[in-house]
Amino acid sequence: MDTYLVGGAVRDALLGLPPGDRDWVVVGATPRQMLEAGFKAVGRDFPVFLHPDTGEEHALARTERKSGRGHRGFVVDADPSVTLEEDLQRRDFTINAIARDARGELVDPYRGADDIDARVLRHVGPAFAEDPLRVLRAGRFMARLAPLGFTVAPETLSLMRSMVASGELDTLVPERVWQELRKALAAPRPSAFLATLRDCGALASILPEVDALYGVPQRAEYHPEVDTGVHQQLVSDMAARLAPGDDLVGFAALAHDLGKALTPRHALPRHVGHEHAGLKPLAALCERLKVPLEHRRLAECVCREHLNVHRLAELRDATVFELLERCDALRRPERVARIALACEADKRGRLGSEDADYPQRPELLRLHAAAMSVNARDLAERAGLSGPQVGEAVRKARIAAIGAARTLRR
Numbered sequence: 005m006d007t008y009l010v011g012g013a014v015r016d017a018l019l020g021l022p023p024g025d026r027d028w029v030v031v032g033a034t035p036r037q038m039l040e041a042g043f044k045a046v047g048r049d050f051p052v053f054l055h056p057d058t059g060e061e062h063a064l065a066r067t068e069r070k071s072g073r074g075h076r077g078f079v080v081d082a083d084p085s086v087t088l089e090e091d092l093q094r095r096d097f098t099i100n101a102i103a104r105d106a107r108g109e110l111v112d113p114y115r116g117a118d119d120i121d122a123r124v125l126r127h128v129g130p131a132f133a134e135d136p137l138r139v140l141r142a143g144r145f146m147a148r149l150a151p152l153g154f155t156v157a158p159e160t161l162s163l164m165r166s167m168v169a170s171g172e173l174d175t176l177v178p179e180r181v182w183q184e185l186r187k188a189l190a191a192p193r194p195s196a197f198l199a200t201l202r203d204c205g206a207l208a209s210i211l212p213e214v215d216a217l218y219g220v221p222q223r224a225e226y227h228p229e230v231d232t233g234v235h236q237q238l239v240s241d242m243a244a245r246l247a248p249g250d251d252l253v254g255f256a257a258l259a260h261d262l263g264k265a266l267t268p269r270h271a272l273p274r275h276v277g278h279e280h281a282g283l284k285p286l287a288a289l290c291e292r293l294k295v296p297l298e299h300r301r302l303a304e305c306v307c308r309e310h311l312n313v314h315r316l317a318e319l320r321d322a323t324v325f326e327l328l329e330r331c332d333a334l335r336r337p338e339r340v341a342r343i344a345l346a347c348e349a350d351k352r353g354r355l356g357s358e359d360a361d362y363p364q365r366p367e368l369l370r371l372h373a374a375a376m377s378v379n380a381r382d383l384a385e386r387a388g389l390s391g392p393q394v395g396e397a398v399r400k401a402r403i404a405a406i407g408a409a410r411t412l413r414r
Contacts, residue, residue, distance in 0.1 A: 005030055005031065005032045005033035005037065006030070006031045006032060006088075006105070006106075007028050007029070007030050007031075007062065007106065008028065008029045008030075008031070008088060008103040008104060008105055008106075008111065009026060009027075009028055009103065009104040010027055010028065010029045010091075010092070010102070010103045010104075011027045011095070011100050012024055012025070012027070012100065013025070013026040013027065014102045014103065014104050014110070015099050015100055015102060015116070015120065018102070018117060018120050019120060019152065025060070025061075026060050027060070027061050027063070028055075028060060028061065028062040028063070029062075029063055029064075029065050029088065029091055029103065030053075030062050030063070030064055030065065031065045031084075031086070031087065031088050031091070032065075032084050033064060033084060034064075034084055035051050035053075035064070035082075038051070038053045038062070038064070039053075041056075042056035043055060043056060043062060044056070046061075047063070050063065050064070050066055050080040050082060051063065051064040051066070051082045052064075064082040064084075064086075065082065065086040065087065065088060065090070065091040066080050066081060066082040066086055066091060066094070067080075067081045067086055067090050067091070067093075067094055068080055068081075068094050068131070068134075069081070088103060088111060089111075089113045092111075092113060092114065092128070093113075093114070093128060093129060093131070094128075094131060095128055096127065096128065096132060096135075096138045096141055096142075097116075097119075097125055097126060097127060097128065097142075097145065098114045098115060098116035098119045098126050098127075098128055099116045099119050099120050099125065099126075100116070101113075101114045101116050101128050102116040102117060114128050114129075119157075123149075123152060123153040123154045123155065124154065124155060124156075124157050125142060125145055125146065125149065125154050125155070125156050125157060125160065126157035126159070126160050127157070127159075127160045127163060132160075132163060133163055133166065133167050136167055136172035136173045136175060136176055137176060137180055137184070138167075139164050139167055139168065139173060139201070139204065139206050140176075140180075140181065140184040140185075140201070140206070140210065141184060142156060142160065142164060142200055143184070143188060143196070143197040143198075143200040143201045143206070144184050144187050144188045144191065144197055146193075146196040146197060146199075146200045147187075147188040147189075147191035147192070147193050147194050147195075147196045147197040148191040148192065148193075149196075150192075150193045150196035151192050151193050156200060156203075161203060161204055164204035164206070165204045165205055167204075168204055168205040168206045168209060169205070173206060173209045173210065174209070176210075178292060178293045178294045179294060181210060181293055182293045182294060182295060185197075185210075185211075185255075185293070186251045186255075187251075189240070189243075189244075189251040189254030189255055189258060190244075190249045190250065190251040190254060191244065192244055192248070193241055193244065194237075194240035194241060194243070194244055194254060194258070195237035195238070195240050195241045198211075198214065198236070198237055198240065199237065202215065202218065202233075211289070213259075213262050213265065213285040213286070213288065213289050214233075214236065214258065214262070215233075216265035216285075217232040217233040217235075217236050217261065217262070217264060217265050218231065218232070218233030218234075219231065219232075219233065220232040220233070220264055220265055220267070220272070221272055221273040222235065222264070222273050222275065223273045223274060224273075226354075227354055227355075228354060228355040228356055229354060229355045230273075232261060232264045232265070235261070235353060235354060236258070236261060236353075238353035238354060238355070239257050239258075239260065239261075239349050239350050239353030240254065240257055240258055240349075240353070241353070242257070242348075242349040242352050242353040242358070243256075243257035243258075243345065243346060243349035243353075245349075246345050246348060246349055246352075247342070247345045247349075250342070250345075251299070252298065252299055252302055252342055253302075253342050253345045253346050253349070255295070255299045255302070255303055256299075256302045256303040256305070256306040256307075256342065256343070256346040257306070257346045257349045257350065257353075258303075259282070259286045259289065259303040259306070259307055260282070260303075260306045260307050260310050260346060260350055261278065261282065261307075261350070262282040262285040262286055262289070262307065263275070263277070263278035263279060263280065263281030263282030263283075263284075263285070263307070264278045264282070265285070266278070266281045266282075266284075266285070267281075279307060279308055279309070279310060279311050280308060282307045282308075283304060283307055283308060286300075286303055286304060286307055290303075301332070301339075302339060302342055302343065302346075305330070305331040305339065305343050306343055306346040306347065306350075308330070309327055309330065309331065309343065309347075310346070310347045310350050312327050313327075313343065313344065313347040313364055313368060314347065314350075314351060314364060316364045316367055316368060316371075317364075317367070321403050321404075321406045321407040321410065322403050324371055324406050325375060325399070325402055325403045325406055328340070328371075328372055328375060331343060333372055334375065334376065334402075337372070337376060340368060340369060340372045341369060343368070344364070344365040344368045344369060345365065347362075347364065347365070347368075348362040348364070348365045351364075367413075370409060370413075371406050371409055371410070373409075374402075374405040374406050374408065374409035375402040375403075375405055375406055377405055378398060378401045378402045378405050380394060380398045383397055383398055383401055
């Protein structure tokens with residue numbers, strides 16, 4: 005049997021990126037031989053094994069034949085006669101279809117190294133069209149690779165458009181869509197994910213609530229970019245800049261302005277009440293993609309409260325406390341920093357505001373800390389309070405603490 009390093013580890017080394025997980029392909033072996041060599045079988049749909057010493061995944065070389073609709077409709081053949089070239093041919097993009105042998109030499113039958121040099125994301129072959137998930141993977145790879153100068157090959161984009169038109173994306177299960185979206189939001193340039201999916205028509209299918217933002221105008225004095233969809237792309241990229249790798253902040257930033265797509269045409273370019281209007285499309289998006297609860301709750305807070313955070317200095321002490329209560333920030337204090345980051349991304353995600361100051365973020369953290377400094381048990385014991393009296397006394401004490409912190413600041 006022959007073993008080859010494949011996929012992302014080879015690609016990232018050629019790109020000069022930090023190494024991640026290493027995956028291997030084994031050619032000329034049977035499952036029995038792998039088990040006899042001490043490997044542990046873990047693959048459910050096809051033969052994958054864990055190395056007895058390193059724990060790294062080793063998959064038998066395989067081919068796939070389309071047998072039904074969707075990304076699961078494949079018959080896998082992992083016969084020992086399957087060659088490395090045949091295994092690489094089933095992969096999505098040429099940059100992922102490169103192997104390295106035991107001597108360190110590249111095996112690159114589909115010229116992926118050339119596409120890395122040219123900074124092009126190109127599909128390996130016609131089989132790309134058999135798996136609709138690859139449309140989302142193209143967007144996710146662009147979210148990671150666009151900062152390096154990558155573009156999607158015209159022929160790949162054309163094929164993706166045909167895949168969208170065929171309706172195959174409708175077969176994707178919510179969990180897989182969410183997985184790709186989550187990874188894209190944690191990448192350096194989420195806007196490239198949105199732009200790629202929009203270019204091929206997939207955004208309207210996968211994220212119709214976000215797609216609806218494009219073409220919706222905003223007031224130019226606040227949003228020089230005017231188009232709400234363009235603003236959303238700027239906000240998503242700013243969130244990635246402020247909170248690298250944090251898909252919680254990324255999702256909250258993505259969903260903060262969904263209500264602007266519902267503004268009546270006669271009211272444009274003003275968007276009065278969009279922060280509350282956005283809660284309904286946000287709920288629909290979360291239900292459809294089975295978004296994890298903490299992502300949903302944080303996004304609701306940012307959607308509903310981002311304008312209040314922007315005008316934090318104008319709010320009364322009691323109103324600041326009520327804002328924190330609505331966000332459950334006293335029981336979930338870790339939320340506050342992320343809410344502030346997403347709000348800052350909104351404010352700085354505008355043409356000409358990329359490097360603007362946003363004092364509201366440290367101020368919100370400071371006022372939250374002041375409110376949290378009030379200890380309910382100590383207060384009740386000192387004042388001899390019980391029952392409902394405790395809650396009201398704590399509320400007043402926390403509002404007073406917020407006021408004192410503001411006075412001290414002045």
